[in-house]
Amino acid sequence: MKAGSNLEKVLAAGHFAVTGELGPPRGNNAEEVRHKAHYLKGIVDSVNITDNQTAVVRMASWAACKILIDEGLEPNYQMVCRDRNRIALMSDILGATALGIKNVLCLSGDHQRFGDHPEGKNVYDLDSVQLISIFKKMRDEGKFLNDKELDGAPGIFIGAAANPFADPFTWRAVRMGKKIAAGADFIQTQCIYNLPKFREFMKMAVDRGLHEKCAILAGITPLKSVGMAKYMAKFVPGMDVPEELVKRLQGVDKKAQGDEGIKIAIEMIQEIRETIPGVAGVHVMAIEWEHRAKEIVEGAGLLPRPVVD
Amino acid sequence: MIVGDSKPLEEILEMIEGKDKVLVLGCRGCVTVCNVGGEKEVGILATALRIARKKRGLPTSIEERTLERQCDPEYIEELAEAAEGYDAIVSIACGVGPQFVAERFPKVRVFPGINTTFIGGALEHGVWSERCQSCGNCLVHNFGGLCPIARCSKSLMNGPCGGSANKKCEISPEVDCVWHLIVEKMAEMGRLEELERVWPVKNWITSRDGGPRRRVREDLKQ
Numbered sequence: 001m002k003a004g005s006n007l008e009k010v011l012a013a014g015h016f017a018v019t020g021e022l023g024p025p026r027g028n029n030a031e032e033v034r035h036k037a038h039y040l041k042g043i044v045d046s047v048n049i050t051d052n053q054t055a056v057v058r059m060a061s062w063a064a065c066k067i068l069i070d071e072g073l074e075p076n077y078q079m080v081c082r083d084r085n086r087i088a089l090m091s092d093i094l095g096a097t098a099l100g101i102k103n104v105l106c107l108s109g110d111h112q113r114f115g116d117h118p119e120g121k122n123v124y125d126l127d128s129v130q131l132i133s134i135f136k137k138m139r140d141e142g143k144f145l146n147d148k149e150l151d152g153a154p155g156i157f158i159g160a161a162a163n164p165f166a167d168p169f170t171w172r173a174v175r176m177g178k179k180i181a182a183g184a185d186f187i188q189t190q191c192i193y194n195l196p197k198f199r200e201f202m203k204m205a206v207d208r209g210l211h212e213k214c215a216i217l218a219g220i221t222p223l224k225s226v227g228m229a230k231y232m233a234k235f236v237p238g239m240d241v242p243e244e245l246v247k248r249l250q251g252v253d254k255k256a257q258g259d260e261g262i263k264i265a266i267e268m269i270q271e272i273r274e275t276i277p278g279v280a281g282v283h284v285m286a287i288e289w290e291h292r293a294k295e296i297v298e299g300a301g302l303l304p305r306p307v308v309d
Numbered sequence: 310m311i312v313g314d315s316k317p318l319e320e321i322l323e324m325i326e327g328k329d330k331v332l333v334l335g336c337r338g339c340v341t342v343c344n345v346g347g348e349k350e351v352g353i354l355a356t357a358l359r360i361a362r363k364k365r366g367l368p369t370s371i372e373e374r375t376l377e378r379q380c381d382p383e384y385i386e387e388l389a390e391a392a393e394g395y396d397a398i399v400s401i402a403c404g405v406g407p408q409f410v411a412e413r414f415p416k417v418r419v420f421p422g423i424n425t426t427f428i429g430g431a432l433e434h435g436v437w438s439e440r441c442q443s444c445g446n447c448l449v450h451n452f453g454g455l456c457p458i459a460r461c462s463k464s465l466m467n468g469p470c471g472g473s474a475n476k477k478c479e480i481s482p483e484v485d486c487v488w489h490l491i492v493e494k495m496a497e498m499g500r501l502e503e504l505e506r507v508w509p510v511k512n513w514i515t516s517r518d519g520g521p522r523r524r525v526r527e528d529l530k531q
């Protein structure tokens with residue numbers, strides 16, 4: 001075991017893993033974190049805590065992670081390279097693991113141009129691939145980037161993201177391979193709506209043997225409405241929402257669109273699990289819809305979650 | 310070259326408020342090439358200032374001069390006799406100009422008349438693009454001749470990120486994703502495999518992060 005996190009154990013035992021996601025509040029409202037967490041308890045194996053996602057200032061990810069630990073959930077600490085240099089990133093992982101955090105997700109981070117403080121200066125001292133390699137070095141060699149010994153190496157299960165729908169398409173599996181070569185233990189993909197394209201991506205990954213070196217979790221986000229589907233298709237770079245999904249949502253009554261979105265998510269999970277080789281689990285991002293995560297996981301036949309020692 | 314943009318006229322008028330005798334000072338270097346701070350632009354700015362000040366009933370003594378370069382004390386020296394006769398000098402060279410002029414003539418108020426924006430080149434007449442961030446350790450040959458430091462919005466060395474779509478960067482449909490271009494170019498050159506390497510962290514000491522830079526060439530020093 002690298003970290004002995006629940007997620008690592010579930011995957012090591014060969015179970016189809018389920019991770020969830022929770023966005024910290026835009027304030028220090030700890031109760032809000034507990035409230036959202038309670039919807040995910042027992043539903044997922046580990047919960048990603050986003051790090052100022054879309055460059056909007058929120059409660060620090062590590063702090064929200066700690067609240068989750070206190071509530072009996074396992075967090076997955078997301079870290080972006082946008083806001084911190086190598087000194088702060090290494091320092092934060094030491095602090096986070098000292099608090100009991102065992103999973104980390106290394107990201108470059110959305111550019112701040114569309115965040116709530118676009119006038120800010122960004123850092124990008126490292127990129128996500130380099131961050132992964134530094135954390136691996138700290139864990140496996142017990143050394144900082146500069147080769148100096150650590151007084152206590154962080155046990156961390158290292159994660160990374162992959163977007164099968166960004167461009168250039170044929171390079172996406174290769175780049176995921178770079179993250180795995182750098183030391184990623186697990187991958188969570190961007191939200192999948194275009195299944196045929198994801199299938200093609202996974203074929204490239206499997207051809208490269210990536211699924212054997214690393215657990216690949218397929219990203220699922222339920223569409224709440226036609227509006228959300230259209231927004232994602234149009235305004236989120238690197239997001240691929242096929243027209244037929246939008247049409248399917250348009251085909252039902254406005255009030256029933258959310259339920260239809262959940263149904264789509266469940267079908268998607270089942271189809272991925274049954275028909276796409278190399279997928280080790282799903283990452284369910286029910287953004288600001290944490291209370292409906294259970295329906296999805298249950299509907300997909302993934303409850304109860306395994307308990308692994 | 311160093312590329313710049315003119316400052317709004319109103320901002321310059323505010324800078325020189327209360328200053329009766331003003332010199333607009335151009336430079337025949339980069340800013341002449343990118344049409345923002347050469348002799349021609351000195352004339353345009355001086356005329357605009359005169360007209361605006363006249364309308365407001367203010368003194369219209371705005372003189373014009375353009376030096377060979379403003380990043381070389383040798384040329385700044387040409388102003389030695391005239392400089393202190395002005396209440397204000399508006400330099401429309403890159404950011405080096407107003408600093409060199411102010412340093413040489415501490416009694417005169419010196420103002421920057423342009424905003425220095427980037428190191429780049431002309432794509433076509435009237436269009437420039439940023440190409441270099443002067444990181445101090447050039448690597449472009451490894452990336453098909455394209456710079457990921459200056460041209461990727463996140464300076465990624467192992468791109469492209471998940472926001473790359475239709476060859477454009479996630480920050481704007483107006484900005485090319487340089488990493489898309491790098492992958493394409495390397496594929497064309499049959500060198501795609503080179504990009505599979507995990508590029509190690511960059512040493513930013515040679516960049517501005519290592520502190521303000523200074524260069525001494527013993528072979529040229531007298």
Ligand code: SF4
Pocket residue numbers: 440441442443444445446447448449456457458459
């Ligand atoms: S690698 Fe550095 S020196 Fe070379 S073009 Fe890019 S920023 Fe400039």
Ligand code: SF4
Pocket residue numbers: 460461462463464465468469470471472473474477478479480485486487488489
């Ligand atoms: S989209 Fe391309 S240019 Fe923009 S940040 Fe990502 S890799 Fe860099």
